[in-house]
Amino acid sequence: MSNNYYAIPVPPVVHVLDDDESMRELVMELARTLKAVPRAYARATEFLDGYRPSPIECLVVDVRMPDMTGLEVQKRLLDAGHRMPLLFITGYGEVNTAVEAMRTGAMDYIQKPFEPMALAEKIKAALDRSRAQHRASLEEGTINARFALLTSKEREVAVRVVAGKSSREIADEFGLSIRTIENHRARIMDKLHADSVVDLVHLLSPRVGAPPSEAH
Numbered sequence: 001m002s003n004n005y006y007a008i009p010v011p012p013v014v015h016v017l018d019d020d021e022s023m024r025e026l027v028m029e030l031a032r033t034l035k036a037v038p039r040a041y042a043r044a045t046e047f048l049d050g051y052r053p054s055p056i057e058c059l060v061v062d063v064r065m066p067d068m069t070g071l072e073v074q075k076r077l078l079d080a081g082h083r084m085p086l087l088f089i090t091g092y093g094e095v096n097t098a099v100e101a102m103r104t105g106a107m108d109y110i111q112k113p114f115e116p117m118a119l120a121e122k123i124k125a126a127l128d129r130s131r132a133q134h135r136a137s138l139e140e141g142t143i144n145a146r147f148a149l150l151t152s153k154e155r156e157v158a159v160r161v162v163a164g165k166s167s168r169e170i171a172d173e174f175g176l177s178i179r180t181i182e183n184h185r186a187r188i189m190d191k192l193h194a195d196s197v198v199d200l201v202h203l204l205s206p207r208v209g210a211p212p213s214e215a216h
Contacts, residue, residue: 012036012056012127017047017073018089019065027060030120036127044068048076055134058085058107058126060119063094071101078105083133085126087119143203149191157184161197162204 014031018024019042028038041047044067059077063070070088077084088098088109098109107129108122150158160170167181174181194200 010055012058012130013039013054014123014127015039015041015047015051015057015059015061017041017044017059017061017065017070019043019062023062023089026116027119027123030116030123033120034124034127036123044073048073051077051082053082053084056127056130058087058123058130060087060089060123062089063097063101063109064091069097071097071104074101074104074106085129087122087126143192146192147204150188154184154188154191157181158188158200158204161185161188162201 012034014027014034014036016024016027016031016038018027018040021042024040024042028040031038041050044065059073061070061073074086077086083105085107086101086105088101088106090098090109090111095109095111098106098111102109107126110119110122156174157170160173165173167178167185170176171178171181188194189200192200192203194203
């Protein structure tokens with residue numbers, strides 16, 4: 001199965017949301033050392049109103065802010081369908097809040113005071129995760145586009161291949177020759193760029209259900 005994708009020449013983005021100017025400046029400087037574009041916000045509403053998703057990104061956000069908590073920002077993003085990695089900056093006594101945020105999808109947290117390089121490592125890990133998510137999204141989109149090329153008959157055959165049926169069994173069910181079914185299978189594999197039946201089942205399993213006679 002081919003995994004060749006064009007690299008997208010878009011630099012990663014590090015969003016930093018903190019009402020403390022010195023903290024914003026620190027995170028922005030760390031972002032630059034990681035070859036990322038920093039975008040800083042002093043207020044949650046400013047960030048949420050101006051946020052535009054980037055292919056590779058993360059958000060460094062303080063747990064406690066004047067207008068909205070970090071958890072509320074996280075919930076707003078999740079409700080809007082945004083899944084970028086979040087890093088929470090916590091103060092003394094706020095670790096429980098950060099742990100709660102991680103239960104609902106945040107990637108990590110760091111407690112003040114901290115070493116700048118420790119935060120830099122966490123930001124790098126967050127961008128690496130975002131990069132992996134973006135790569136998976138591209139792969140998913142490519143596979144879906146290829147799946148859309150299948151004819152209705154090819155999809156019917158594909159359902160039965162995923163169910164583990166042999167070409168003879170499929171041929172008997174449709175009243176067709178084994179050669180005809182084999183031709184369908186070959187076209188399916190060609191359109192999906194699958195190198196083996198194992199690849200084919202891996203690609204198709206999330207996209208097709210059981211044959212009508214086996215559905216529950």
